[in-house]
Amino acid sequence: MHLLLRRVRLLTNGHLSEPQDLRIQDGRIAAIGPLLPSDPGARELSFAEEVWVMPGWxxxxxxxxxxxxxxxxxxxxxxxxxxxxxxxxxxxxxxxxxxxxxxxxxxxxxxxxxxxxxxxxxxxxxxxxxxxxxxxxxxxxxxxxxxxxxxxxxxxxxxxxxxxxxxxxxxxxxxxxxxxxxxxxxxxxxxxxxxxxxxxxxxxxxxxxxxxxxxxxxxxxxxxxxxxxxxxxxxxxxxxxxxxxxxxxxxxxxxxxxxxxxxxxxxxxxxxxxxxxxxxxxxxxxxxxxxxxxxxxxxxxxxxxxxxxxxxxxxxxxxxxxxxxxxxxxxxxxxxxxxxxxxxxxxxxxxxxxxxxxxLRLSVPEIAVGAAAELALFAPDQLWTLEEANVRSRSVNTPLLGRPLRGRPLGIIAQHQVVGIEV
Structure with a gap:
């Protein structure tokens, strides 16, 4: 797995950063910084809206x-x-x-x-x-x-x-x-x-x-x-x-x-x-x-x-x-x-x-170079509506179906896997 996330805001050390690039390689964070160089072997992800990257919830x-x-x-x-x-x-x-x-x-x-x-x-x-x-x-x-x-x-x-x-x-x-x-x-x-x-x-x-x-x-x-x-x-x-x-x-x-x-x-x-x-x-x-x-x-x-x-x-x-x-x-x-x-x-x-x-005395995922990638991506201002066809749970007992919502999870990167995260 080799990913390059472009211009995302990272929640590190208790603060939300300015937009930066984030490289993930072999399940670990390989580099963080502005304008990281492209790599022909990397899958680049760019987003049309602001995206927050947090330690996985x-x-x-x-x-x-x-x-x-x-x-x-x-x-x-x-x-x-x-x-x-x-x-x-x-x-x-x-x-x-x-x-x-x-x-x-x-x-x-x-x-x-x-x-x-x-x-x-x-x-x-x-x-x-x-x-x-x-x-x-x-x-x-x-x-x-x-x-x-x-x-x-x-x-x-x-x-x-x-x-x-x-x-x-x-x-x-x-x-x-x-x-x-x-x-x-x-x-x-x-x-x-x-x-x-x-x-x-x-x-x-x-x-x-x-x-x-x-x-x-x-x-x-x-x-x-x-x-x-x-x-x-x-x-x-x-x-x-x-x-x-x-x-x-x-x-x-x-x-x-x-x-x-x-x-x-x-x-x-x-x-x-x-x-x-x-x-x-x-x-x-x-x-x-x-x-x-x-x-x-x-x-x-x-x-x-x-x-x-x-x-x-x-x-x-x-x-x-x-x-x-x-x-x-x-x-x-x-x-x-x-x-x-x-x-x-x-x-x-x-x-x-x-x-x-x-x-629970468990280790908290870090967003730092060398750390294992256990991350969640969120679009904080995206407007969307939860539809029954899109519910991933086997059950659909939620009062929020059809209700306009703001802020959408985009997916996770964890355990050497990428789930969701569509550009």
């Missing part, structure tokens, strides 16, 4: 369906969707069938994704079968390559289990990911509890269902020690609790879904089940609190909360439809369309490429 907590739910998403379609969104790394949740709760399942994920342009980093289940009862084989999975432990979309309800996991994981410096969600307080809830849910006559999910779980997890962390990541925050008080915990010195990090940063529960006025997600879209006050948390570093990174569902699971009356939306292919566009005033190019790289890897 990473998504934590995406749902893949293999094994067991391949009709929703398999590993190859997940990789295709990720590459189409500018992601070169995924750390998927373990909620497959069977779940990733032993070293054999970790090895399966590694083996099946070897050779793909997108790296997969296994997250092992916290409990056997993600059932929330007995602690899974954490040390064995860690030794096999699991980067963290979580029951994913089956939030841990047993405080004793989470306590034991925090204590046990310290023996090998393991990190736990917890989605704070109290099922009892949220039982039967369809959307955020507030004025909109009252008008629609739908049972709401109170912010308390999250906040109680956040406070519980932080109290356990303070008592037991260890390292804890709180995933998918959606409430103002949750952000405040994490902010205070960080100030007190607790080893806690946090993330939020980009859809929750962009939209509120007003989107559900038409009973469109494509907007039905968990955690639910909340009101404007909660959305603003999330944005403040992103700006001040309380929320370390962002995620897509990518949950593919087949059409039969979503095309139902609202109370019977499953919660979740795909998001890998539209994360950048959401940030540019709705959050451009909040997320600078430098913050985009931090929240999507650097911080997820830092939290």
């Amino acid at each position: 990473m998504d934590v907590g995406a749902q893949v369906g293999e094994p067991g739910y391949e009709y929703r998403e398999d590993l190859h379609t997940a990789a295709q969707a990720a590459a189409a969104g500018g992601f070169t790394a995924l750390a998927p949740f373990p909620n497959t069938s069977p779940p990733v709760d032993n070293k054999g399942a970790v090895a399966f994920l590694q083996h099946k994704t070897a050779g793909l342009p997108v790296r997969f980093y296994p997250i092992g289940a916290l409990s056997v079968g993600t059932a929330g009862k007995d602690l899974a084989e954490l040390y064995d999975m860690h030794s096999a390559g699991a980067v963290a432990f979580s029951d994913g979309h089956q939030p841990v309800q047993d405080a004793g289990l989470l306590l034991r996991a925090l204590q046990y994981a310290q023996a090998f410096d393991g990190r736990l990911l917890d989605w704070p969600f109290h099922k009892g307080l949220a039982a039967g809830g369809q959307m955020h509890e507030g004025l909109v849910s009252t008008r629609l006559g739908l049972r709401g999910i109170p912010p308390l269902a999250e906040e109680i779980a956040v406070q519980r997890s932080l109290s356990l962390l303070e008592y037991a020690g260890g390292q804890l990541h709180l995933h998918l925050l959606s409430s103002a008080k949750s952000v405040a609790l994490v902010r205070a915990a960080k100030a007190a010195g607790l080893a806690v990090t946090a993330s939020a879904a980009v859809l929750n940063l962009c939209f509120t529960d007003e989107q559900l006025q038409g009973f469109d089940s494509l907007w039905k997600v968990l955690p639910p879209l909340r009101d404007e006050a909660h959305r603003q609190a999330l944005l403040e948390g992103v700006a001040d570093g309380t929320i370390d990174f962002l995620c897509t909360n990518h949950i593919p569902w087949h059409i039969e699971a979503k095309k139902l009356e609202f109370p019977y439809a499953e919660a979740g939306a795909i998001g890998l292919e539209t994360a950048f566009a959401l940030c540019r369309t709705y959050l451009a005033d909040v997320l600078t190019p430098e913050m985009l790289a931090e929240k999507w490429a650097v911080a997820p890897r830092r939290v």
Whole structure:
């Protein structure tokens, strides 16, 4: 592979450069500079619009369906969707069938994704079968390559289990990911509890269902020690609790879904089940609190909360439809369309490429001569519309179909492969 990218802006050392040329040869960055000489053996790529080159993005907590739910998403379609969104790394949740709760399942994920342009980093289940009862084989999975432990979309309800996991994981410096969600307080809830849910006559999910779980997890962390990541925050008080915990010195990090940063529960006025997600879209006050948390570093990174569902699971009356939306292919566009005033190019790289890897203690791709090329290309001002025929995910459950968007991922260069990137 020999590529020469002409007049692209590079996100290096936390700054977006002026237009430069970038040469990639044999999977590594060979040269950076203005007006690099042409080479007859190189494929030259020139762009008619401004293009940003960033370290490849990473998504934590995406749902893949293999094994067991391949009709929703398999590993190859997940990789295709990720590459189409500018992601070169995924750390998927373990909620497959069977779940990733032993070293054999970790090895399966590694083996099946070897050779793909997108790296997969296994997250092992916290409990056997993600059932929330007995602690899974954490040390064995860690030794096999699991980067963290979580029951994913089956939030841990047993405080004793989470306590034991925090204590046990310290023996090998393991990190736990917890989605704070109290099922009892949220039982039967369809959307955020507030004025909109009252008008629609739908049972709401109170912010308390999250906040109680956040406070519980932080109290356990303070008592037991260890390292804890709180995933998918959606409430103002949750952000405040994490902010205070960080100030007190607790080893806690946090993330939020980009859809929750962009939209509120007003989107559900038409009973469109494509907007039905968990955690639910909340009101404007909660959305603003999330944005403040992103700006001040309380929320370390962002995620897509990518949950593919087949059409039969979503095309139902609202109370019977499953919660979740795909998001890998539209994360950048959401940030540019709705959050451009909040997320600078430098913050985009931090929240999507650097911080997820830092939290999971993975190496961050560099844009420097001699470094392995693991890059994502974006056209920040390109206007486009997501059409169903162009969705790379196996499922198409997104409320963004047909919606005008600004900012388009062009593809990735990673693992000696070029995906997308059409001139």
